[in-house]
Amino acid sequence: MIKIDKKESCCGCTACAAICPKNCIEMKKDREGFRYPCVDEDKCVECGACEKVCPVQKQEEKTCEQRAFLVQYKDDKVRLESSAGGAFTAIAETVLEKGGVVFGAAYDEKFQVQHVYVENKEDLKIFRNSKYVQSDLKNTFCEVKEFLKNNKYVCFSGTPCQLEGLNSFLGKKYDRLIMVDVVCHGIPSPFIWNKYLEYQKNEIPKVDNIRFRDKYFGYKYSTMSFVKDGKNLYHAGSQADPMLRAFFTDICDRPSCYNCPAKKRYRVSDMTIWDCFSVYDFDKKMDDDKGTTRVLCHTDKGLNVVEQIKDRVNCKEVSADKLVAGVKEMFESVKMNPRRDDFFDDAQAMTGKELFEKYYPITAKIKIKTIIRKTLLVTGIYGTMKKILNKARGR
Ligand SMILES: Cc1cc2nc3c(=O)[nH]c(=O)nc-3n(C[C@H](O)[C@H](O)[C@H](O)COP(=O)(O)OP(=O)(O)OC[C@H]3O[C@@H](n4cnc5c(N)ncnc54)[C@H](O)[C@@H]3O)c2cc1C
Structure with a gap:
């Protein structure tokens, strides 16, 4: 029977709950808001399936031949709504065109992040843009299996640990x-x-979408934005917006993220997608500040999908080694912020305002920095500086 002795050894992928033949594992939230499996011991028959399926327990990394691409969706509207180059929309469309279904992370009406599936192209917009919040996978693994049993095409997208869970x-x-x-x-x-x-x-009651990665100032400097009818009501970058600051200072990640077993080059997925801020290092013509997705194919199936999207995207094949070189987030876990425990303790007692004003106050210095940054952005100097910095960091 699965027992989570150490929180860092559970990524919350739901594989154990989904495989249980007695349906006696429920994913329950802890005080930090992360879901963990809880077994109803009266119903459990000790079959051991939950332990065997856990992807954290059975780590292996098989190498394979990889091919790599830079992708930009041709329709600017789609590209600008996406975090990077909109490759995910193009990939998903190929599956829908075959009568399939696409799973991904979307908001519900209260902006809670959950995994759902869609069957129509118009609905793909709900998946666009990264949501920096762990999504509730609900019963989606069982739904995927059911669709596959019925011979449907399925595309499933998510974080690497979610994909490891599904695969297992x-x-x-x-x-x-x-x-x-x-x-x-x-x-x-x-x-x-x-x-x-x-x-x-x-602000929240006035808005119909929240974008963690809005391109109001372009791709090189994305902002948290609140959107109503396509209009931007609020935007603040990673130096000012408290949620982005919490995200980038690693103060509220799932415990397993600090020793993430899914950070590696060779993966169980067919393709891995992520940002390409340094597109000019690959192709200067593609550097238009609207976003580019790096696509790393691990399988022939992934490669086939890239072939199928070529009419709707600008696509350039590049060296796989060069694509992954210096990509820290692919290989290294984030370091736990030393204030994490205090942050969560305070979060139990404080209001949102008290919490974020204590840990991420918007000081006069930040306000001045924001004005300077905006000026640099508008004049184009920011882009040049970012290029130099990225080069120095080898990204
Ligand atoms: C939590 C998170 C952290 C990331 N960190 C990095 C990073 O450090 N470096 C980097 O280069 N790229 C990172 N990315 C990936 C990047 O932000 C883009 O998602 C990726 O480049 C694809 O962009 P796109 O324009 O092709 O697709 P988009 O249209 O932006 O598609 C978004 C995709 O992400 C999935 N997704 C969105 N939110 C979640 C979520 N909460 N849980 C699971 N899946 C989700 C959707 O299902 C969809 O498949 C991260 C993404 C997420 C969700």
């Missing part, structure tokens, strides 16, 4: 399943996300 749960490869994972920095707590929504409570 399915236990075999399916020709009609396209697995897409993102390179993931780390995944913040839904509880802290709700504290942020409370902090922003005057």
